[in-house]
Amino acid sequence: MVNPATRSQSEFRPNDWKVIVLAVLLISACGKDHDSKPRDVNSPTVTIDTPTTAATFFTASSPITVAGTASDNRTIASVEWSNAATSDTGTATGTTTWSASVALAPGDNSIRVTATDGAGNMGTASITITLDTAQPMVTIDTPTTSLAYDSPITPLTLGGTAWDDVGLIAVYWSNAATGGTGITSGTTTWSASVDLIVGTNPITVWTNDMVGNTATDAIVVTLCLGTALAWGENGSGQLGDGTVTDSSMPVAATGLTGVLEVAAGNLHAVALLCDGTVWEWGSGSSPPARSSPSLGGRWM
Numbered sequence: 001m002v003n004p005a006t007r008s009q010s011e012f013r014p015n016d017w018k019v020i021v022l023a024v025l026l027i028s029a030c031g032k033d034h035d036s037k038p039r040d041v042n043s044p045t046v047t048i049d050t051p052t053t054a055a056t057f058f059t060a061s062s063p064i065t066v067a068g069t070a071s072d073n074r075t076i077a078s079v080e081w082s083n084a085a086t087s088d089t090g091t092a093t094g095t096t097t098w099s100a101s102v103a104l105a106p107g108d109n110s111i112r113v114t115a116t117d118g119a120g121n122m123g124t125a126s127i128t129i130t131l132d133t134a135q136p137m138v139t140i141d142t143p144t145t146s147l148a149y150d151s152p153i154t155p156l157t158l159g160g161t162a163w164d165d166v167g168l169i170a171v172y173w174s175n176a177a178t179g180g181t182g183i184t185s186g187t188t189t190w191s192a193s194v195d196l197i198v199g200t201n202p203i204t205v206w207t208n209d210m211v212g213n214t215a216t217d218a219i220v221v222t223l224c225l226g227t228a229l230a231w232g233e234n235g236s237g238q239l240g241d242g243t244v245t246d247s248s249m250p251v252a253a254t255g256l257t258g259v260l261e262v263a264a265g266n267l268h269a270v271a272l273l274c275d276g277t278v279w280e281w282g283s284g285s286s287p288p289a290r291s292s293p294s295l296g297g298r299w300m
């Protein structure tokens with residue numbers, strides 16, 4: 001074959017142009033392949049490290065700094081955040097190491113961070129940050145809402161309620177007289193069985209919310225375990241032991257514990273219990289002539 005370049009124009013044949021055009025196209029295509037990179041199909045990775053690497057966090061203050069890192073096989077173009085609770089969005093400062101100041105709404109804030117590479121691939125990370133704005137509350141309701149109570153029994157069941165805007169970790173109790181302390185059953189409605197010693201028992205109940213705010217309530221419980229003892233003539237049941245038999249030895253009035261005070265006449269007796277009730281027995285009580293104590297009323 002004769003080289004077209006060495007032939008005269010009159011010797012140029014139509015197929016020679018096809019050869020030249022193909023050669024130009026090949027050179028052009030080879031040049032383009034040499035300059036371009038494969039398309040980036042790898043998404044960035046983004047992590048939240050501050051305020052925690054955990055999925056949830058509780059705080060008492062707003063705004064809060066959210067920060068972390070991002071990485072990509074090529075480059076990170078931007079890191080952006082959004083807060084579903086406030087509908088706020090923003091661009092973080094930095095890319096591979098980034099941070100943002102995010103305002104919070106009371107309660108749960110679902111925050112999403114999105115890192116985008118130069119090809120538009122995205123990677124995301126999320127955290128729920130809960131803003132706790134209120135102090136908790138706790139009250140003792142059982143056996144009384146009063147500041148003091150005389151108990152005829154031990155252990156004594158204390159109970160009450162507690163509240164917080166976000167959540168309570170637990171409700172605790174302590175008895176300064178015994179050194180005893182514990183966690184109650186339940187939180188919003190709680191109860192505890194507390195051991196008492198004879199005498200005064202200063203008892204404190206407290207609770208903590210998720211960010212460490214504390215509420216307390218207190219009661220002083222006096223344990224009285226007294227009994228009523230008597231001896232002598234018993235013809236009217238005035239000894240209260242359930243018989244009408246005289247006794248030269250002290251006998252206990254049946255069924256009475258928590259006796260605070262006793263008063264006696266010739267043929268009858270009355271007792272004030274530390275729960276505030278008054279019991280009577282013997283002649284002249286109402287109904288008359290009972291040999292065992294019966295409930296007569298409540299001391300006012």
Ligand SMILES: [Ca+2]
Pocket residue numbers: 040041042043044072073074075117118119121
């Ligand atoms: Ca990428």
Ligand SMILES: [Ca+2]
Pocket residue numbers: 132133134135136164165166167209210213
């Ligand atoms: Ca709270």
